[in-house]
Amino acid sequence: MGVEQKLGNMGIVTTTLETAVNWARTNAMWPMLFGLACCAIEMMAAQAADYDMSRFGMELMRPSPRQSDLMIVAGRVSRKMAPVLRRLYDQMPEPKWVIAMGDCASCGGVFNNYAIVQGVDEVVPVDVYVAGCPPRPEALIHGVVTLFEKVKGEKFTDLVKA
Amino acid sequence: MDNRLEKIVQVLQENAGATYEEFRGELHIFIHAEQIVDVLTYLQDEHAFTLLSVLTAVDYWPQENPRFHVIYQLTSLTQNMFIQLRVPVNASQPRVPTATGVFDVANWREREVADMFGIEFEGHPDPRRILMPEDWDGHPLRRDYPLGYEEPQFSFNFEEIDLRKPYVKE
Numbered sequence: 001m002g003v004e005q006k007l008g009n010m011g012i013v014t015t016t017l018e019t020a021v022n023w024a025r026t027n028a029m030w031p032m033l034f035g036l037a038c039c040a041i042e043m044m045a046a047q048a049a050d051y052d053m054s055r056f057g058m059e060l061m062r063p064s065p066r067q068s069d070l071m072i073v074a075g076r077v078s079r080k081m082a083p084v085l086r087r088l089y090d091q092m093p094e095p096k097w098v099i100a101m102g103d104c105a106s107c108g109g110v111f112n113n114y115a116i117v118q119g120v121d122e123v124v125p126v127d128v129y130v131a132g133c134p135p136r137p138e139a140l141i142h143g144v145v146t147l148f149e150k151v152k153g154e155k156f157t158d159l160v161k162a
Numbered sequence: 163m164d165n166r167l168e169k170i171v172q173v174l175q176e177n178a179g180a181t182y183e184e185f186r187g188e189l190h191i192f193i194h195a196e197q198i199v200d201v202l203t204y205l206q207d208e209h210a211f212t213l214l215s216v217l218t219a220v221d222y223w224p225q226e227n228p229r230f231h232v233i234y235q236l237t238s239l240t241q242n243m244f245i246q247l248r249v250p251v252n253a254s255q256p257r258v259p260t261a262t263g264v265f266d267v268a269n270w271r272e273r274e275v276a277d278m279f280g281i282e283f284e285g286h287p288d289p290r291r292i293l294m295p296e297d298w299d300g301h302p303l304r305r306d307y308p309l310g311y312e313e314p315q316f317s318f319n320f321e322e323i324d325l326r327k328p329y330v331k332e
Contacts, residue, residue, distance in 0.1 A: 079298070108312070113311050119327075
């Protein structure tokens with residue numbers, strides 16, 4: 001049933017608005033460059049030729065928070081950098097997601113001391129954690145694909161903040 | 163020790179009341195806090211020690227008097243020598259005159275020592291914290307500062323630590 005039967009092969013697809021919106025969001029999600037330390041090298045490697053992230057829609061990385069949807073926190077965040085990180089997160093327009101890449105961003109990594117924030121989820125709300133020290137480019141891409149699965153499952157009713 | 167260093171040590175002993183210790187070929191010269199600027203100026207002008215390579219401190223904690231030693235290491239490029247001066251500082255009054263008038267590089271080095279050890283440098287033009295955030299309490303490199311930060315989460319205590327962790331709400 002549906003419009004396809006009446007209109008024949010006119011190239012029309014019917015779907016729900018949520019599916020369409022989520023499909024559009026995942027197909028062209030631009031990450032913000034937030035490579036702080038060693039994980040940045042693996043993020044660059046994932047973006048470069050061999051493990052290409054532009055296959056997944058991340059054609060370019062925007063250094064400006066105003067023009068990006070995804071913040072990949074790659075590397076350890078020190079206590080002095082944490083307010084800066086929060087400020088850049090606040091400057092990103094909705095909808096926005098955060099991937100905590102690597103062990104230092106997920107839980108403080110090997111650094112259990114006064115200088116490093118123990119997990120970047122003390123500063124920004126994180127959607128996907130990618131483990132590894134540093135995670136291989138394939139692991140980061142797996143994290144990105146996991147985020148896409150999460151975004152595809154998002155409903156409009158979730159976005160209404162009570 | 164080197165002949166030239168011997169002469170310098172003799173001059174310092176007579177004029178500044180310095181003592182010295184030798185340990186495995188290394189020479190440590192102890193200077194009083196009030197005279198450190200004069201000694202640094204003298205070494206820079208008369209003996210061509212133009213490079214302040216090292217300005218750090220050591221904490222000998224359970225010992226209160228002196229508790230810190232501030233270490234200055236000067237290098238002379240023309241004579242291929244270096245000399246190490248130590249200033250013992252008490253725990254009750256950790257104050258040393260600043261060396262920024264003599265060596266410009268001492269500016270940030272002294273900020274680092276002040277941030278990490280809590281030693282005050284009198285007359286420093288910019289006494290802010292340099293490594294830790296400005297509103298941080300405490301001086302991390304002292305011996306009585308706790309070494310780790312949080313308790314490691316294993317599977318048996320995961321939930322109880324998870325409840326206490328300061329996650330951000332949004």
